[in-house]
Amino acid sequence: MIYELREYRIQPGCLEEFVRFMDEELVPFQVGLGARALGSFTVPGDPSRYVWIRAFADEKERERVCQAIYQSPEWEQRLLPRSAALSERSGARITPLEPTPGSRRE
Numbered sequence: 001m002i003y004e005l006r007e008y009r010i011q012p013g014c015l016e017e018f019v020r021f022m023d024e025e026l027v028p029f030q031v032g033l034g035a036r037a038l039g040s041f042t043v044p045g046d047p048s049r050y051v052w053i054r055a056f057a058d059e060k061e062r063e064r065v066c067q068a069i070y071q072s073p074e075w076e077q078r079l080l081p082r083s084a085a086l087s088e089r090s091g092a093r094i095t096p097l098e099p100t101p102g103s104r105r106e
Contacts, residue, residue: 002056003038003099007049009091015047018086022050026079030054033072034065050087053097 010018019042027037040052056062069075 001099002059002062003097004054005051005095005097006054007051007093007095009088010048010050011086011088012048014086015042015050018050021082021086022052026083027052029074029079030065030069033068034061035069 008018019040022040027040031037034056036055038053038055040050043049043051056065
């Protein structure tokens with residue numbers, strides 16, 4: 001399994017709207033194309049941060065799914081502009097995660 005920790009900086013005052021956008025639109029869109037969403041989170045006391053974790057069976061699946069997501073007209077024309085309006089693109093941080101031997105695996 002390949003895991004990604006995806007952290008975003010949210011525009012001031014936009015966290016609630018960003019969470020709704022992610023929960024109702026962006027995450028379901030990505031899941032519909034094969035990504036696994038393991039959870040999404042806000043950070044108590046920091047209204048500028050949103051975090052989610054997604055997973056893929058292997059690198060081949062990750063490449064296929066990312067290509068389907070990021071090259072789709074829906075991403076380019078609707079989801080990316082909406083995300084960019086609510087978050088700071090330069091504040092995004094994607095961190096690959098490697099589970100420890102004692103981690104529960106799917």
